[in-house]
Amino acid sequence: MAAFSTSKRALFKRITTGSYEFLRPPWALDEYNFVDICRNCKACLEACPESIIQLDSRNQPIINFQKGECTFCSDCLTVCESGALVKVPNKALPWDAKVDLKKGCLAEQNILCRSCGEICEHRAIHFPISAKGIVNPEINREKCNGCGACIAKCPTQVLIVRYPN
DSSP states (O other): OOOOOOSHHHHHHHHHHOOOSSOOOTTBOOHHHHHHHOOOOOHHHHHOTTOOEEEOTTSOEEEOTTSOOOOOOOHHHHHOOSSSBOOOTTOSSSOOOEEEEOSOOGGGGTOOOOHHHHHOTTOOEEOOOOTTSSOOOEEOTTTOOOOOHHHHHOTTOOEEEEOOO
16 A cells, blocks of 8 residues: 655645545545544444455555455445445445556566456456457456455556546
């Protein structure tokens, strides 16, 4: 998990630009409102059956996909009494976050690895057939639900779940 500055200036910059290297739990309000409303009670950490919720440097919950995937069970939502996690009516997914591929994939080095595609239950990550041999994975953002199952399986850690720019 990337470290980040806790200064108000740095926080405001992330809030206004949307540049986060972390995710709040599913159903979280926008960052500005989340940090204002969350009471740091840790109820969501204790409720998460996957144990993927941890605390950031300000003792507020974030998701750590290195520990596993989010099953969107809604246990964190159920125990949140502050209102920092809220289910939006008629919204299919709890967040708009999707997986992205950064530079450094083993396929770029002509090494065969399909760990991310094999673990993706929704088949959002696939490897197109090519006469060139080993190809980079492609991500179908329509199929991706942002569960993060692929993150811990990636040997080079080049996958990240984040909100679209």
